Amino acid sequence: MGDSPDIFGDEPENDDAPSLAELEEAGQESMFGAPEPAPVAPPVPPTSAPAQPYRVLARKYRPQTFSALIGQDAMVQTLGNAIRRDRLAHAFLMTGVRGVGKTSTARLIAKALNCIGPDGKGGPTIDPCGQCEPCRAIAEGRHIDVIEMDAASHTGVDDVREIIEAVRYAAVSARYKIYIIDEVHMLSRNAFNALLKTLEEPPAHVKFLFATTEVDKLPVTVLSRCQRFDLRRISTPLLAEHFAGICTAEGVAAESEALSMIAAAAEGSVRDGLSILDQAIAHADLGGEGNVSAAQVQDMLGLADKAAQRRLFAALLGGDGAALLDAVDQQFALGVEPLALMRSALELTHRITVTQLGRNGADAVSAEERAALEEWAEQLGAGQLHRLWQLLLKGHDEVRSAPDPLVAAKMALLRVLHASDMPDPGSLAKKLEELAVSGIAMVAPASGEAVAAPVARTDQTWRALIETVDQSGQLRLAQVMRDWVRVIDLGPAELLYALAPGYSGDPTAEVRDALLRATGERWQVTRGEGDGQPTLREAAEVAKAAEREALMRHPLVEAAFTAFPDAQIVEESPEARVAQGGNKWSR
Secondary structure, eight states: OTTTTOTTOOOOOOSSOOOOOHHHHHTTBBBBBOOOOOOOOOOOOSSSOOOOOOOOHHTTOOOOOOOGTTTTHHHHHHHHHHHHOOOOOOOOOOEEETTSHHHHHHHHHHHHOOOOOTSOOOOOSSSSOSSSSHHHHHHTTTTTTTEEEEHHHSHHHHHHHHHHHTTOOOOOOSSEEEEEETGGGGGGGHHHHHHHHHSSOOTTTTTEEEESSOOOOHHHHHHSSEEEEEOOOOHHHHHHHHHHEEEHHHHHHHHHHHHHHHHHTTTTOOOHHHHHHHHHHHHHHHHHHHHEEEHHHHHHHOOOOOOOOOOOOOHHHHHHHHHHHHHHHHHHHHOHHHHHHHHHHHHHHHHHHHHIIIIITTTOOSSSHHHHHHHHHHHSOOOHHHHHHHHHHOOOOOOHHHSSSSHHHHHHHHHHHHTTTTTTHHHHHHHHHHHHHHHHHHOOOTTOOOOOOOOHHHHHHHHHHHHHHHHHHOOHHHHHHHHHEEEEEEEEEEEEEEEEOOOOOHHHHHHHHHHHHOOOOOOEEOOOOOSSSOOOOOOEEHHHHHHHHHHHHHHHHHHHHOOOOTOOOOOOOOOHHHHTTTTOOOO
16 A cells, blocks of 8 residues: 555654644544534633632731731840840740731741851841741741641640650751740640650750740749740731731722721731631622722621711710610611620720720721710710719620510610719719808807807817827727816816716816826816816717708708608718719719
């Protein structure tokens, strides 16, 4: 057949001949028939690497340098000084609530200690380059000399024994061999005991980095061998600012109020906040608008409407019962629990109090809320806010244990509303005291005679004499003279007196001796006949009766007894009055 190809044999290779796939892609027919037309896809920009799987924000934005670690300036400064002065501890302990950067800080310390710089000649630094092989390997979790261990799954002595055996060998390629043990409080007591000696005197090439959320569970023997750093909760404004930067990097539009809500819900944890932000971005995409709004975040987190909270609070302060009940019903219809309503009212009271102390509503999530807080802070007094807090706190406890929380919340809020019409106990007490003082001067019988008529000069001289006896240490005799001696005549070193009814015995000799010891003079003390002036105790009782009579005749008190016939005037100490006044609130 000459050079014709054998149809039963192999065809000669032709590198230039198009393949079947190429023919199909070109839309040409093959011996197997015409291919199905391929769907038209949008053009895809060429990429040099395959698409990476999505990483959550908490991992994507894990800090890679100390400058990116927010809210921990004191710790960074301490570490920086220790590295510059070559005063590095052999063991570090990072403690704090979840999500504040404990494990991230441990990895950053590992990078800082093992960084060699882009040129390979650098030493330990607080600003690792992130470009050298140790920095990249530690960031990717593949460095052979940086060993991370989860103490929650490696709790026993055998796991610690492996560390003890391995620390004897020098680092393979790094400056330091570093052990990062997360949740170190999960180690057993025996494991801690086995680690103690190595932890106290490790080889020079070994560093231990511990992280825990429950530092109180660590033995004191371990704590004393570590340099401890307490990582702080991140403030809400700083978190909101951090989230705004991440949204900009992600190309996501977000309202400032929405970011403030997310930051507040994070409770100081960066990781928790980024998880909520991830959810909020996904929620916004489902909404079709593509931006994170306050309304969407509020709905996503199940938070009560801040504006509705302020309307309810305004009705509470304004004494509008109908508006108050309507606001409660509206919030309940939207799914807000009665206990959450009480918590929101308590939170607003706290914010107003803080604003009143000069914080200028710094923790407000919007300009409208800030303006409302400042207005209420000007209108309400400190005593009013504290009484309001006590009433709301009592209502919160009642709602939590009530069989019908909604009814309990309404009744508790109405009680607070009606308490606003009650007089301020502190102001009322002060007013009554002023009236009582002025009443003594005003009130007198129709004849013009005084209600209590002790001789003023003699009374003052006798009172001073008794005070002298009291200060000389003769307390019992001073009390006898105050309660039972009625002065008939008092002159220089002479006393003529009578006894008030009820005293048994004759105190003449004792009074004479008491005056001698108190004044240094010999007194002529004689018990005479007649009534004499009232004793100091009797004069005080007369004055007190006069005060009460004047008080009872005052128009304000008469009006009070007319409105409340069964009311009583109760005397109490100033301390008790202040304590009881803290449980009431008035405008």
